[in-house]
Each structure stands twice: as structure tokens, then as C-alpha cells.
Amino acid sequence: MSYSQTYTNSEAQADSKAQPSVQDSEGNSYRTVKIGDQIWLAENLRSTKFQDGSAINTAFIPDDDENKLLTYGRLYNWHDVVDERNICPEGWRVATDADWQTLEKTIGMADADLNKEGWRGDNDLAITLKEAQPDSWFKKFDQSKVNQSRFSARPAGVKWGRFYLTQGIYTEFWTSTGATDKKAYNRTLVYPWWNPHKGEINRVKISKDYMFSVRCIKI
Template sequence: MLHTNLSLADSLYEEMHDPEMSIQDSEGNLYRTVKIGAQTWLADNLRTTRYQDGSLIRTAFIPEDDPDNLLPYGRLYDWHDVSDERNLCPVGWRVASDEDWKTLEHTLGIAEKDIESTGWRGDDDIAITLKAAQPDSLLRSFDQARINLTGFSARPAGVKWKGWYITQGAYTEFWTRTEATPAKAFARTLAYSWWNTHKGEIRRATLGKDGMFSVRCVKE
């Protein structure tokens, strides 16, 4: 059973300073939370520039270096910072692992035979239940009643890759803290662009550790 303990309306961002509704990180940023199955997740992308011990994070870029993007999209981090033992999540939280994401995907309904697969996975447009919005297009229409059904509120922040900001509005990539090879780690992708045929699916992939992606934390 999917459950959200918060309204999905964007107007809730204006109420994030209510301590009864939010979690605070080491530099005072506040985040909404959402319960999905047995897990509790942050319902916003991480925005901190400091680890739990107060030390500065080396990456932590705002998409397009535009301050107006900080609240809706959070910051972008490379995997080396994401996996650092100093932990960039709030106290009592951790960067979601590949296993945490698989648990979430199982809750959403991805078939057991597909959980360990890489590539785009999931039937019945399950990915739209994680997205803050997914407009219809000439190629696809969606059951708008299922948009953001989980309250996860994912937004297409894009990435920073080799010094360039790309794919904002079209994709979001979430790092996991799980290493795949010495050069790559596991990540999750959601697609938003009108021409992409995988907008209803979640991609599990191994990507280069120097890419700067969004981060979600899960409660320990």
C-alpha cells in the first residue's frame, strides 16, 4: 500500500519551516518526508553543502548555477561525495543504496524477475507515481490521478557532466551509495521529455562516478 503523509501541492514548499513537517540537515535546510511501504524517504532532493560533521562537500552544485533552482531541484553531487563516510544526509538518514531503491521498486510493483535487471523496468506506468508532474504529449497520455501518488515528488533536475549542465527538464538521475565497479556506481533515472518512450519506467544503470546527480536520503 502506498501512503503519503503530506499534501503533494507545491505550495507546501512555503511551509517547510514548520518543524513538525520537516527534517533538518547539518546546515539548517528543511525537507519534507514521505512514507512509502515500510520505508521513509525525503520527499525533496538533498540541498546541503556540508556533511554531518560540518565539513564542506566538494561538489554540491545548483543546476545551471541558478539560485531559483535550489528549492525545486536541490543540488548535484558526484558519487565520491555521495559515498563519503561523513554522510551528507541529515542525522538518522543515509543516502539510498541500490537495495533501498529495489525495495521501493518492489513496493511500487516492479516484477521480481526485473528487480535485478539493468535498463528501463516497470509496467503500468509506475514511474509516474514518483513524479511531481508528467504532462501528456502527442505520443503518450497518462492517468493524471496517479501522478505523484507516492508523494516522492521527483523533478527533472538534469545533471552536471564534464563541466556542463545538461538534461534539465528532460531527465533526473539519482545516485545510490552502491558501487558497481571501480569506475561506476548504481543510479536510477526517470525520463520526462515528450519524445522518450520510457516515461512510465525506472532505469537502473551503472554510471561514471564523476557525474553529478541528485540525491535522495532514506531513514535509517
């Protein structure tokens, strides 16, 4: 089953976590979801404009393919993520590192792991954020846990300079939390059969010039 098919099926499911949809400044509509006490976009941001209508510098569609826009959203560098004009819909903001830690705790991450860097989380908690996680030769997953949160993460990949990489392999989400002059915190989920970290969530400091997916959280 393709990710677009999974999206169609999951969208049709009745779910108490679902919240009213929201629109950005261009009229793009997004599903939203309540996870614990937080309300998140349940799709990656697709906007090319800030709240004031000015153009976002980055906003790359995977493979420059408009057919992939609804599936994967757009990719942004960190400088656009933290621009005061705000790339999220009105009443929303880009999730911080602390917001992600709250989400991780809600889905079951141990307190001792929240501030660690690298791959974190036990009991395959990352798959509760993923729209799909196929079994592999080496590991079978409890499919009833896949996308339990209805966060619906998809492997959109990453852009670095002229290079677009890892579609179908990784999804990388920016946080709005800087770490150093040149790096900020992000989150990574991994999907392929050969990677042993499919059930974990990666928290690292990484160059602000990469282009990653963005999820907004309600203010």
C-alpha cells in the same frame, strides 16, 4: 503549470503519507514521506556540508542559479555520496541500490524486473514517483497516478565536467552502491514527450564522476 507551482499545490495537500520534516547540518528543512515501510526525503538534498560541518566538494546548483535550489536541490558526484562523513541529515543515509529496489517493489515493479539493468517496470509505475508527467502527442497518462507515492521527483538534470545538461528532461539519482572501480548504480526518470520510457525506471552502472541528485532514506 510550472514545477514550482506544482510543488506549492502538492505541499498544501493533506496526505497520510507525509511525515515530520527533517533538517540537515546547515538547517535546510526537507519534507519526508513514508512509502511502504521506508521513510524517504520527499525533496532532493541541498546540503553543502557533511554531518561534521566540513564542506562537500561538489554540491552544484542547476545553472548556478540560487532560484532553482528549492526546486531541484543540488547535484553531487558519487565520491561525496559515499563519504563516511555522510551528506545526509543525522539519522539518514543515501539510499542504496537495494533500498531503491524495495521502493520499486512497493510501487508495483515485478520481482523479475528488480535486478535487471536498463528501463524496467510496467503500467507506468514511474509516474507514481514524479511530481508531474504531462501527456504527449503519443501517450496520455492516468493523471490520478502521478505522484501517488508523494516522492515528488523533478527533472533536475545532470552535471558532467563543465557541462550541465538535461534539466527538464531527466532526473538522475545516485545510489550509494558501487558496481565497479569506476562506476556505481543510479536511477533515471525521463520526462519529455519524445522519449518512450516515461513510465519506466532506468537502472544502470554509470561513471562515479557524474553529478546527480540525491535522496536520503531514514536509518
